[in-house]
Structures are given as C-alpha cells and as structure tokens.
Amino acid sequence: QVETLKAKLLEQAQEITRLRSELGSTDVEKHRDLLAAENERLRQEMKACEGELRELQRQQQEPCRDCPHLQENAGLREQLSQLQREAEETRAKLAELDLEVQQKTNRLAEVELRLKDSLAERAEEEERLSRRLRESQETIASLKSQPQQIKYIIKTVEVESAKAKQALCETQSRNQYLQEQVGMQKQVLKEMEQQLQKSQKMEAQLRAQIMMYEAELERAHGQMLEEMQEMEEEKNHAIEEAFSRAQVEMKAVHENLAGVRTNLLTLQPALRTLTHDYNNLKRQVRDFPLLLQEALRSARAEISQAIEEVHSTNRELLRKYRRELQLRKKCHNELVRLKGNIRVFGRVRPITKEDGEGPEAANAVTFDADDDAVLYLLHKGKQVSFELDKVFPPQASQEEVFQEVQALVTSCIDGYNVCIFAYGQTGAGKTYTMEGTAANPGINQRALQLLFSEVRGKAADWDYAITVSAAEIYNEALRDLLGKEPQEKLEIKLCPDGSGQLYVPGLTEFRVQSVEDINKVFEFGHIKRVTECTNLNEHSSRSHALLIVTVRGLDRSTGLRTTGKLNLVDLAGSERVGRSGAEGSRLREAQHINKSLSALGDVIYALRSRQGHVPFRNSKLTYLLQDSLSGDSKTLMMVQVSPAEKNSSETLCSLKFAERVRSVELGPVSRKAELGSWPSQEHLEVLKTLLGDSPGSAASPGRGHTSPSPGQLSSRSASIRRKLQTSG
Numbered sequence: 001q002v003e004t005l006k007a008k009l010l011e012q013a014q015e016i017t018r019l020r021s022e023l024g025s026t027d028v029e030k031h032r033d034l035l036a037a038e039n040e041r042l043r044q045e046m047k048a049c050e051g052e053l054r055e056l057q058r059q060q061q062e063p064c065r066d067c068p069h070l071q072e073n074a075g076l077r078e079q080l081s082q083l084q085r086e087a088e089e090t091r092a093k094l095a096e097l098d099l100e101v102q103q104k105t106n107r108l109a110e111v112e113l114r115l116k117d118s119l120a121e122r123a124e125e126e127e128r129l130s131r132r133l134r135e136s137q138e139t140i141a142s143l144k145s146q147p148q149q150i151k152y153i154i155k156t157v158e159v160e161s162a163k164a165k166q167a168l169c170e171t172q173s174r175n176q177y178l179q180e181q182v183g184m185q186k187q188v189l190k191e192m193e194q195q196l197q198k199s200q201k202m203e204a205q206l207r208a209q210i211m212m213y214e215a216e217l218e219r220a221h222g223q224m225l226e227e228m229q230e231m232e233e234e235k236n237h238a239i240e241e242a243f244s245r246a247q248v249e250m251k252a253v254h255e256n257l258a259g260v261r262t263n264l265l266t267l268q269p270a271l272r273t274l275t276h277d278y279n280n281l282k283r284q285v286r287d288f289p290l291l292l293q294e295a296l297r298s299a300r301a302e303i304s305q306a307i308e309e310v311h312s313t314n315r316e317l318l319r320k321y322r323r324e325l326q327l328r329k330k331c332h333n334e335l336v337r338l339k340g341n342i343r344v345f346g347r348v349r350p351i352t353k354e355d356g357e358g359p360e361a362a363n364a365v366t367f368d369a370d371d372d373a374v375l376y377l378l379h380k381g382k383q384v385s386f387e388l389d390k391v392f393p394p395q396a397s398q399e400e401v402f403q404e405v406q407a408l409v410t411s412c413i414d415g416y417n418v419c420i421f422a423y424g425q426t427g428a429g430k431t432y433t434m435e436g437t438a439a440n441p442g443i444n445q446r447a448l449q450l451l452f453s454e455v456r457g458k459a460a461d462w463d464y465a466i467t468v469s470a471a472e473i474y475n476e477a478l479r480d481l482l483g484k485e486p487q488e489k490l491e492i493k494l495c496p497d498g499s500g501q502l503y504v505p506g507l508t509e510f511r512v513q514s515v516e517d518i519n520k521v522f523e524f525g526h527i528k529r530v531t532e533c534t535n536l537n538e539h540s541s542r543s544h545a546l547l548i549v550t551v552r553g554l555d556r557s558t559g560l561r562t563t564g565k566l567n568l569v570d571l572a573g574s575e576r577v578g579r580s581g582a583e584g585s586r587l588r589e590a591q592h593i594n595k596s597l598s599a600l601g602d603v604i605y606a607l608r609s610r611q612g613h614v615p616f617r618n619s620k621l622t623y624l625l626q627d628s629l630s631g632d633s634k635t636l637m638m639v640q641v642s643p644a645e646k647n648s649s650e651t652l653c654s655l656k657f658a659e660r661v662r663s664v665e666l667g668p669v670s671r672k673a674e675l676g677s678w679p680s681q682e683h684l685e686v687l688k689t690l691l692g693d694s695p696g697s698a699a700s701p702g703r704g705h706t707s708p709s710p711g712q713l714s715s716r717s718a719s720i721r722r723k724l725q726t727s728g
C-alpha cells in the first residue's frame, strides 16, 4: 500500500509541478509540497521504527517467556498494531484527499482553460465590436455629409447599432457569468485549501501521537529491561543464598547423622532390654486383674473380720465402761456414805479494823496444832473445844479453802447435786468465803472456773452445758436476781412430768462459757441487788443469796445424760436479833431468818440422822433446795466465825450449831433409839441456839420435828433400812 501510495503521490507531485509550471505555484501548493516531503520522511522513519520493533519483539520472545512484562508487552503490541491501523486509515484518508486534490486541480485547470478561452473570445468580440463601432461612426460621419443618404444610413446604423448594442449586452452578461464561474472556482479552491489545512493538522496530531507512542514504547522497553535486570540480580542473589544455606544445613545434617548413628549404636542394647521388660510387663498386666481380684477378695475378708472384731471389742468395752461407771458411782456413794453426805467446816476470819481495839477485839479463838478439825473458844473465861470436819484458821487462803471444796464441785459434773452453805453471824466472813473480792475470788467464781476446766478436759467424749441462775430469799419470798422484774415473787412448783422434781417457773437461766460470762452474771445480780435496797450490807445480811449452777452433760458415745446442780448459798446473818425487843419490819425479818435457818438445821439434821421424813417444806430455802439436799446429794456447811472477844457468844452459838449438826452420827440400832427418843434435850438446845430466844421465834421444838407416832416410826425405819440395803 505504501508503495502504491508513494507512486500515486509521486504522480500527483509531478502533476502538481506540471500544473504549477502552467499556472505558477501558489503558497498553498508550496506548503503542500513541503508537507508531502515531510510525509515521506515520516514514512521512512516509521519504517525504521517497525524494523526496530520487530527486532525487539524477536529479542523479547526468547528470554522473556515467563516474564510478567510479557502481558504488558502484548498490550503495548496491541496498542501499536492499533496505532498502525490508525496510521493506515490516516494514510488512506490522505490518499483520498490527494485524489480529491488531484481532481480539483484538474477541474481548476479546465476552468482556467475555459476562462482563458472565454476571455480571448471576449477580447476578440470587443475588438470586433469596437472595430464595427469605429466603422459605424465613420459611416455616420460620411453620411452626415450626405444628409439624406445620411439619414438613411443613420437609420441603418442606428438599426445596426442597436444590434451591436444587443450583442454587447449579451457579451457582457456572458462575461459576468464567466466571472461568477471564476468566483465559484475560487470558492472551491478556498474550500479545498481549508480541507488541506485540516488534513495537515490531523497529520500533525497523528505524528504527535506516534511520537508519544514511540516514547512510551521506549520507556516501557527501558523499564522492562531494568526490571529484567533487577530480577536477574535477585534471582542470582537468592540462588547464592539458598546455596550457602543449603551448604550449612547439609553440614548440620551430616553432623546430626553422625550423632544419630552413634546413638543408634548405644540404643540398640537398651532397646533390647526394654523390649524384654515390656514383654514382662505385658505378661504382668495380663495377670494383674486376677491378682487384684484375689487381693481384693482377701482384703475384703480381712477388713470385714477386723471390723467384726473391732465391733465385738467395742461392745465389750462399752459394756465394761458402763459397768465401771456404775461401779464408780457405787464406790463414790459408798465413800460419801462413809464420809457422810453432809460435812461441816469451820472458818475463822482474821481480826479486822472493824473489830476495834482493846479487850473487846482480843482473839478468843485458838487451834490445835495437831488436829485441823479442832478449835478452842475462850468464852466467859472458859475454854470450850469444838470438833468439826475441818477448821480453817484466819490465815487460810481462799485457795486452801477451795481445795477442800473442789471435790464436791467436780462431783457436780458426774451428775450429783451439791449444796454449799455459808453460815454465821453478820461480819463473820460468809460473803468473803462465797464471793470473795475481785483480786481474791471466793468459792463461787473458783467453782465455776473449775467446772469450765473440767468440762474442757472431758470435751472429747462429753457435751456439757453450764447455766447459772441467781436468786434471793428475803422474808420467805423468792426473787430472781437475773430477771427483768426482780420485784416479782417466784413460786416453787412440782414438775408436771410426775418425776417429783421441783422447779421455779420464770427463774432466769444464763448459759455461761467463760470466766467473763460469770463475771457479767455476778455483776448483773449485784446491780439488781444494790438497786433494790438502800443499804446493801444490811439487806444482804437479812436475806439468803443463792447462786444455782446447773451442769448438763451428754456422753456422745453412750448417749448417757447427766444433770448436776451446784447451789452456793450465802445465808442471812445467824445472829440473834430482837433480844432487846425489835419491832415491826425488823422483827418480821428476824422471824423469817430464824425460821428458815432453823428449818435448814432441821433438814440437815434429819438427813444426817437419816430420818424418813425430812421437813423440806418448812421454809422456802429448804423447799427450793430439796433436790440438792436429799438422795445422793452432798452438802457442805461452812460455818463462819469471828475470832473477836466481843463476838464470842455468837461464835459459840455458830460453833455449837456446827458441831451438833455434824455430830449426829447414827448406827442402825442407835438410830432406832435416836428416832424414838427425839426430841432430845440436845436437840432442843441446838434449836435454841439456832433460833435464839426471841419472843417471836417461829420455830418451837415441836414445829421442826414433831415426835413421830409409832406408825410413822415403823414406816420410817423401814425406809431407812431399804436405803441402807441399796447403798450396800
């Protein structure tokens, strides 16, 4: 195509040069020639480019089969082919345009030729016409000279002139037409020039595009080369690295291999022994369930046998334990019986400042150095000796006193009822012995402390609960010292369960677990007592103060339950009141005190002499303490005395009371006689001592113990015999 185009172009150029030589070349034509030359040059360049491109493609195809730029390249190639197509089209257009230009040039030449012809015709015509005009004018002039002829000639001329004129007009109009034709041709030429310009512009654009594509191609090529270079470098580098790494790894593997080889050599014997062991174990595992079953069967049999044995020994032990308990109780009872359930101690307080000075405050009490149960009283110049179960001299400490008492206290844990009374005239030390001072506590606090420690010691087998109540008996009225309403008088009632036990409905019980608890309870009771009366000392000396401690135990192994009661009683002053004629409330108080103390004396006497009838109901105090005085119960009478000379007669009374109570020691035969001979002179004396000789004394000899009728006597002795038999 290029070749044909070139040939055509050459032809056209020749034609144009020919035409130009005919017409004289215009600026447009010059420009066109230039363009054509340029076109030619471009074509040549393009050819060279194509050649280069082909070369490049050939080069790329070989090394770059897997290259990612191949795709780009293909794209670019596509673009290039498109561009080539476009160039082709453009070239076709250019050829068309050239053809058109040719045609138009031809027509132009024709038109020019025709124009030349018509111009030449016109010039000829004009020449001819002007010649005829001149001839006509000459004729006219000659005719003028020949008037007639002339006229005619003129007329002919005029006629001829009109003809000429018409011809002229025609020629002119033809001329005008030709001019118009020329104008039109010029117009056409102009248009063609414009078209030519357009095509030139387009050509320039195309060229620019081609250049751009080429530049891009160049750049892509450069980039591709660069990347290929880089990739090549990378590839080489990676290969080098991999190679060196592989070398190192290879070395390590070789080393490992050597180690493994040596290991393998050493492992082989171990493997052999292991296999052997494994086989052994397998055999054992196979036999294990059988062995296990066998072992379990024998173990089960052994265990059940052992359990059976333990069971039987346990049963045996329990039986023995119960028997031992019973024996122990029996022995204890026997011991108590031998010692006597009722014991009488005496305690002499030291001389105090309150005793004053002078002969009145002199010491009237002395002791036997060899016998701690004997003391001597100097009364009205005569020395009287008294024998009690034990006598505590003034220097005896609270602890010493308590040591003698503590056996009684602990028996409470075993379920015995215990009463400890402090008896004596006011100021003889009853409260000191029972309550003591904060620094030197008395029996009350020590007893509770002992109970706590004992209970703690038995906590492994026993559950214990210790409760305390505090009460006061004043004028035969029982009041709760721990209750919310201390003024309320409490009643003593028989238990409705038919057990014959007594209880006090509404009496407050506090559970105590520590010394702090006891102190709180004591303080509480004290406060109650203090707020109730104007003069505590006076009041306390006229009332009995009771601290009732109940110990309930449960033997966890046997289910055995025990209840023991410890009654700690600070009695009212035993001094004889109203000798000089007391009156009113004082007298009533005295009567009540005398009544209750003599009732207590009667009860203790009756108990110690093992009488069938014990007059518990004669006073609130004895009635309340009935449970704790009868049966297996134990009683301690702590007779407090003052050593001062001035108190000697009261001391005498107290000691006589003590000795008499204690000395009622009865054998079976003498008991009968005793019972039969009651009331004896001795007893009357005791009662006199107890009650004093006040006119209002409530206790007449016959009141506490009326002499029993023969029927009563026989029934009583029978009951005593029964008792003796049961206690062995």
Ligand code: ADP
Pocket (backbone or CB within 6 Å): 348, 349, 350, 352, 394, 424, 425, 426, 427, 428, 429, 430, 431, 432, 433, 541, 640
């Ligand atoms: P009571 O209660 O019998 O009326 P108290 O116990 O109040 O007598 O004693 C009267 C006084 O004697 C108190 O000051 C008390 O401290 C003191 N007292 C009593 N017995 C002793 C004793 N054993 N040792 C020291 N002081 C005592």
Ligand code: MG
Pocket (backbone or CB within 6 Å): 427, 430, 431, 432, 540, 541, 570
């Ligand atoms: Mg007192």
